[in-house]
Amino acid sequence: MSASESVGIDEKRKQVFRRVGLVATGAVLAVVVRVAMFDHESTDYKFFVKGWYEFISTHGGFGALKYSFADYNVPYLYLIAALTYLPIPALIGVKIISVVFDLVLAYFTYRVVALRHTGRRLPALAALSVLFLPTVATNSGMWGQADSLYAAFGLGGVYFLLRRRPWPAGLFFGLSLAFKLQAVFLFPLLLVLAWRRWIPWRVLLAVPGVVLLLDVPALLVGAPIGRLLSVYAEQTSAYPALSMLAPSIYQFLPASADAEVIRPIGIAVTGLVILGLCLGVWLSRARLTTANVVLMGAAAAVLVPFLLPSMHERYFYLAEVLTVIAAFYLPRRLWYVPVLVQVASFLAYRHVLFPAADSTPPGDLPGGPGLPVSDGQATPGDMSGGMPGGMSSQYAPTLEFRILAALMAVAVVSVVWTALREFRRDSPPEAQKTQIHDALSTR
Numbered sequence: 001m002s003a004s005e006s007v008g009i010d011e012k013r014k015q016v017f018r019r020v021g022l023v024a025t026g027a028v029l030a031v032v033v034r035v036a037m038f039d040h041e042s043t044d045y046k047f048f049v050k051g052w053y054e055f056i057s058t059h060g061g062f063g064a065l066k067y068s069f070a071d072y073n074v075p076y077l078y079l080i081a082a083l084t085y086l087p088i089p090a091l092i093g094v095k096i097i098s099v100v101f102d103l104v105l106a107y108f109t110y111r112v113v114a115l116r117h118t119g120r121r122l123p124a125l126a127a128l129s130v131l132f133l134p135t136v137a138t139n140s141g142m143w144g145q146a147d148s149l150y151a152a153f154g155l156g157g158v159y160f161l162l163r164r165r166p167w168p169a170g171l172f173f174g175l176s177l178a179f180k181l182q183a184v185f186l187f188p189l190l191l192v193l194a195w196r197r198w199i200p201w202r203v204l205l206a207v208p209g210v211v212l213l214l215d216v217p218a219l220l221v222g223a224p225i226g227r228l229l230s231v232y233a234e235q236t237s238a239y240p241a242l243s244m245l246a247p248s249i250y251q252f253l254p255a256s257a258d259a260e261v262i263r264p265i266g267i268a269v270t271g272l273v274i275l276g277l278c279l280g281v282w283l284s285r286a287r288l289t290t291a292n293v294v295l296m297g298a299a300a301a302v303l304v305p306f307l308l309p310s311m312h313e314r315y316f317y318l319a320e321v322l323t324v325i326a327a328f329y330l331p332r333r334l335w336y337v338p339v340l341v342q343v344a345s346f347l348a349y350r351h352v353l354f355p356a357a358d359s360t361p362p363g364d365l366p367g368g369p370g371l372p373v374s375d376g377q378a379t380p381g382d383m384s385g386g387m388p389g390g391m392s393s394q395y396a397p398t399l400e401f402r403i404l405a406a407l408m409a410v411a412v413v414s415v416v417w418t419a420l421r422e423f424r425r426d427s428p429p430e431a432q433k434t435q436i437h438d439a440l441s442t443r
Contacts, residue, residue, distance in 0.1 A: 023124045027103065030131040034099050034141030038092055042143045042353065045091065049080070051145065053090040056081050066222030071238065073211075073231050074218040075178045076146050091144065098140030101148040105321065106131045108155040113328045115162055115290050126328045134346045135320050142353060147317040150180035155319060157186070158297050162290050166199035167206065174210025181232045187320055188274045188300040189293070195282045198293075239310045241395040242266070245351055246311035247344040247404035253398040264310045270307040274300070277416070286423040291329050295419040298322040302341065306412050313348035316408070320345055323415065333418050340411040344404040 043052075048070070056064040062081045070077055083093035110127040117123060130136060139145045157172035171296040173190065176183035190207075193199050215228045241261050242250035253262070277299075286292065302319035305311045 004289060005322075019120060019124065023099075023128065026128045027106070027131065028156045030102070030106075030128070031099060033132075033137055034095070034102070037138065038095050040142045040353075041091060043355065045094065045144050049094055050090060052077065053080055053084065057084040061085060062217070063216045063221050068224075068227055071231065071235060072146070073178060073180075073222070074228065075175075075214050076149065077315070078217065093356060095140060095144045098144060098146060098148050101152045102131060102136060102140050104152040104222070105136070105155060108152060108159050108257035109321065109325060112155065112159050112162065112294065112325055115159075116294075116329050122328060126325060129324055130321055133320055133324070135314070135342060135349055137316065138346075138349060138353060139314060139317065143349075145314060146316055147182075150176045150183050151180065151318050151321060153181050154186050155321060158189070158294070158322075161189070161193060162293055164198075166203040169204030170203040171210055174207040175214075177207055178211045178214045181235060182305075182318065183288050183314055185301050185304045185315075186297060188278055188304070189297045192278050192281050192296060192356065193288075194295070196288060198288055221346045236310075239312075243397070243401075244310060244395055245313040245348050246305065246312050246315060247313070247348050247403070247408040248306050248308070248402060249259060249405065249409070250309055251397045251405035255376065259309070265306065266309040270304065273307060274304065280420075281423055284423050286426040289426065292419070292422055292426065294322070294326055294329050295415070295422055298326040299415045299419045302408070302412050302415055304356065306408055313345065313352060316341060316345045319411075323411065326415065326418075330418065330422075334414065337411045337414050340407045340414075344407040344411070347404055348401070377432075 008215065052070045052072075055067070055069045056062075058064075058075070061084055062078075065074060065077055065081065079097050080094070083090065083097075086093065088096070106127040109130045110123045112118070113126040114123040136148070139147050150402060153176035154170045157169045157176060160166070160169035160172060172184065173186070176186075190204060194201050194204060215223075215225075218228060219225060240259055240263070242253065242257065242262060250257075250266070251263075281296070298319070301322045302316065305315040305319065306403070320341050323334070323341050327338050328332045
């Protein structure tokens, strides 16, 4: 080996070490930022998670899962139960779980963007961008929420779809759904890819299969199977407001709008819109590319929570991450979209993280947290009787939230329109001619 070749190899190694060092430094700094927020107790932690931890701790650890004391699915409760056996304060342990999955989320962000950009710089920049998103950082470090868990598994599912590895994708989507119902925001992507035979239909069975398999430990300690299977059904009926501080389309309705009438209409319209877009993609016969799949995922993640009623402000979590990734795939067209999504989401977060002194805490649901009663059972706050007047007024549309919803609407239209343009561009010429002929023949 010549001296010049040796120098060149040494220089490449230095560049690699420098790049790895910068990424590692960024990741450490992201963790430090979160640790600095660990002392904050959110209302959700005070009124829910803390009570769950204490109930599990005083009722036999994992054995407590046979009781009904929480409105989350059992995989997250397994993690809470594991914490009760460790010498870690509950608040710190809960947040550590979320921060660990922040890093997993950043890892899959890197891997997905690396499928588009062969160099390591842009994938690393995308991963660090996700780590430092204000909503992602505060969701785990300050709020102690579990959104990074389902989002990390969901993004892992997207990555394996892009790699044409359907069974690992089904496994990861199942893990995502097992932790949070919001994983369904990505299901339109699965439906389209199954229709287009990108993945076999039987892979879809893996998703509920994983969810059911993760119920087995709770069944073994005595949890009723009916309660395990109905946890998500109960969640969907727990919040009657049209928007739970989410910058969604329902912010444009008057405060006097009848939620009982509009909710089923909103669900039906959302289903029809998603089904129509899926059918449009299927009929387009456009060539599926990694960019198209990422765009479909981003479009579904931002469109579904924007149209569905009773969404919380943090239900755009997946959209916040996937729009960043989409922007790295098509920076000239979508660079501004993650900015809009982030501004709309984080300003909505502010009302929950720092509630006004005279407001009802968003976590303080009627009936309070899950508290044990005489038979050893416990129930989460019961929303079935409707919200008290102060709480319903708290979720009434305001000018601020209408502005945030308008920003989110621009993001929705931009992502969906870009996705449709990409599919139209990638459609074979004969398919486009057929579409034009069919349109003319119907006139």
